[in-house]
Amino acid sequence: MTSGATVWLTGLPSAGKTTIAYELAGRLRAEGHRVEVLDGDEIREFISAGLGFSRADRHTNVQRIGFLAELLARNGVKTLVPVIAPYADSREAVRGRHEENGTTYLEVHVATPVEVCSVRDVKGLYAKQAAGELTGLTGVDDPYEAPESPDLRIESHTQTVQESAAALHALLTEKGLA
Numbered sequence: 001m002t003s004g005a006t007v008w009l010t011g012l013p014s015a016g017k018t019t020i021a022y023e024l025a026g027r028l029r030a031e032g033h034r035v036e037v038l039d040g041d042e043i044r045e046f047i048s049a050g051l052g053f054s055r056a057d058r059h060t061n062v063q064r065i066g067f068l069a070e071l072l073a074r075n076g077v078k079t080l081v082p083v084i085a086p087y088a089d090s091r092e093a094v095r096g097r098h099e100e101n102g103t104t105y106l107e108v109h110v111a112t113p114v115e116v117c118s119v120r121d122v123k124g125l126y127a128k129q130a131a132g133e134l135t136g137l138t139g140v141d142d143p144y145e146a147p148e149s150p151d152l153r154i155e156s157h158t159q160t161v162q163e164s165a166a167a168l169h170a171l172l173t174e175k176g177l178a
């Protein structure tokens with residue numbers, strides 16, 4: 001069996017991160033891998049309850065998720081992390097933690113344009129922001145620093161969920177992880 005790894009899927013709200021992660025998780029489990037998906041909403045509810053959406057709170061949330069992901073990955077679990085993580089320095093700190101422990105970390109940018117995300121609007125966030133009921137929406141009125149050189153860039157608006165998951169599976173295979 002292959003070793004663990006963290007696969008961080010970053011991108012705007014409604015980009016398709018979680019959908020792709022669960023599709024890939026199913027495929028990896030079917031192949032016999034130990035897999036966990038660290039869903040950002042679940043983490044906020046159970047591990048980062050009480051944190052807001054300031055830059056400092058977002059950084060703290062990402063570091064907590066990164067710690068948990070590295071712990072799982074170091075113990076042989078393929079850890080899929082569909083979490084926005086809007087700031088490059090927060091993602092780099094997580095990468096650094098993985099490097100310090102010799103744990104594989106792959107960054108995947110689900111590069112869906114904001115125009116597509118706002119139409120998908122899975123959680124109604126773009127509609128709330130447009131109506132003035134929400135501020136600090138990543139990629140709209142709060143920054144999103146896209147990765148400059150991710151391990152993989154997925155343009156989910158140009159392919160099916162299955163095709164996106166297959167591209168990610170191909171990366172894992174290429175790295176000897178699937």
